[in-house]
Amino acid sequence: MVNRKFTVLFLLLGGCTILAACGGGSGSNPGPGYDSSSGSSSSSSSSGSSSSGGISVSLTFENLYALAEFPIGVSVSAANEPYSIMQGEWSEAQRQVIEQHFSSITPGNIMKMSYLQPVQGQFTFENADALVNYALSRGIGVHAHTLVWHSDYQVPDWMKNFNGDKDAWLQIIEDHVAGVASHFAGRVDSWDVVNEAFEDSGYRDSLFYQKMGADYIETAFVAARAADAGADLYYNDYSISSQQPKLDHVLAMVDDFKERDVPIDGIGFQMHIHMGSPSIANIKASLQKVVDRGLKVKITELDIPINNPFDGSYSYPDNYQAVLTPELAEQQKLRFCEVVAAYLEVVPTHLRGGITVWGLFDRDTWLKQAFFDNNHEEWPLLFNHDLEPKPAAQGVGDALMGEECL
Ligand code: XIL
Numbered sequence: 001m002v003n004r005k006f007t008v009l010f011l012l013l014g015g016c017t018i019l020a021a022c023g024g025g026s027g028s029n030p031g032p033g034y035d036s037s038s039g040s041s042s043s044s045s046s047s048g049s050s051s052s053g054g055i056s057v058s059l060t061f062e063n064l065y066a067l068a069e070f071p072i073g074v075s076v077s078a079a080n081e082p083y084s085i086m087q088g089e090w091s092e093a094q095r096q097v098i099e100q101h102f103s104s105i106t107p108g109n110i111m112k113m114s115y116l117q118p119v120q121g122q123f124t125f126e127n128a129d130a131l132v133n134y135a136l137s138r139g140i141g142v143h144a145h146t147l148v149w150h151s152d153y154q155v156p157d158w159m160k161n162f163n164g165d166k167d168a169w170l171q172i173i174e175d176h177v178a179g180v181a182s183h184f185a186g187r188v189d190s191w192d193v194v195n196e197a198f199e200d201s202g203y204r205d206s207l208f209y210q211k212m213g214a215d216y217i218e219t220a221f222v223a224a225r226a227a228d229a230g231a232d233l234y235y236n237d238y239s240i241s242s243q244q245p246k247l248d249h250v251l252a253m254v255d256d257f258k259e260r261d262v263p264i265d266g267i268g269f270q271m272h273i274h275m276g277s278p279s280i281a282n283i284k285a286s287l288q289k290v291v292d293r294g295l296k297v298k299i300t301e302l303d304i305p306i307n308n309p310f311d312g313s314y315s316y317p318d319n320y321q322a323v324l325t326p327e328l329a330e331q332q333k334l335r336f337c338e339v340v341a342a343y344l345e346v347v348p349t350h351l352r353g354g355i356t357v358w359g360l361f362d363r364d365t366w367l368k369q370a371f372f373d374n375n376h377e378e379w380p381l382l383f384n385h386d387l388e389p390k391p392a393a394q395g396v397g398d399a400l401m402g403e404e405c406l
Contacts, residue, residue, distance in 0.1 A: 053386030054362060054379060055329045057394050064393065065103035067400035071141055073104030073356030079127035081109060083364035086130060094360055097387050104141040106356055107131055111144050112154035116180050120158045123179050132187050143356060144188040146236065147177045148220045149195035150206030169211040174223045181227035190232035192268055192300065193224045198237060200245045218262050225263040232353065236268030236300055241286040242278035254293055266296030266353050274308045275331060280338050287346040298353030299343060303380035304335050305367050324379040333395035334406065340399035361387050
């Protein structure tokens, strides 16, 4: 474990150029896929300053991943996506930060269904192979995402248009999972096998549910295990750390799977959370329920935005926070620290699947799109626009080092 101490130093840079483009535009237009509970922030004191790149600190450690005995991950853009780590102007600088601080990567998009099987029976693995091979060449593990997800943009057209009875549908799910998971077998550590199959009311009424009922979930897990006996298999979802009914539905499925020997190793908590919600008490209670079942717990998509369009009192532009102030950056540091500390407190060593943040740097957060149609800024990640570490990164490190969250 590297634990070299430096003095925390805020770099004072210029004004926020990006915010020149922040005025006007419509309010939030959130799609599915993140924690919709509301919350608010309280203030605390700090020092530092915002800049074109954002607030940065000198970390008191050299390698974030070296502070943990479980994977510390980051989702990445790849292939020809904006901010790809495989090509383009930001790729090399991003790879340097990834190699310095992370022991695991997750492809943010390029292993989803339409990317890997755009035409029935024709798998396109080139981009994903390049990314996985890059990671392995650097000793970085891969948490792969995701074998089955209903979200419209990544269900291939041929699947949307597929005409067949329930058995035929189950066969295409099995074929997709078998084709993909066997291709990457031995090269990825774990899979999000099924993503977002529940709502607070029970099973999500997705295309897959309409065609197959809940059976597609079980089919996917069984096929994944058959294709790759070595990978940990996760069910992954959002809004399951706030003590809302959704987690109980997930756990009922888990209990049923365990009773019938359907393979599942863990639950992925996406944790697209907010500064003020869910409470740390609710996060702990939620993680505990999974631990109580002996399943692994992985935080799979952690990000903590400054703005919360789901807060009942939020209305753009009245209380849109247009600058990451030093005070807010410190609150965000505290929040990241407390979340990681909660994970360490509740999840015993043998059940720690790891913690992954959803995006490397604020320039490449999906929340700008999800919250603001790309019209406004957000700063939910550990590294700023110039790839410098933010106080949030120190907060994660503090928790991993067992230091008090400040
Ligand atoms: C997001 C990606 O980050 C975006 O680039 C894409 O436009 C939409 O999907 N939950 C998930 C992830 O499981 O796959 C989503 O990723 C974020 C929400």
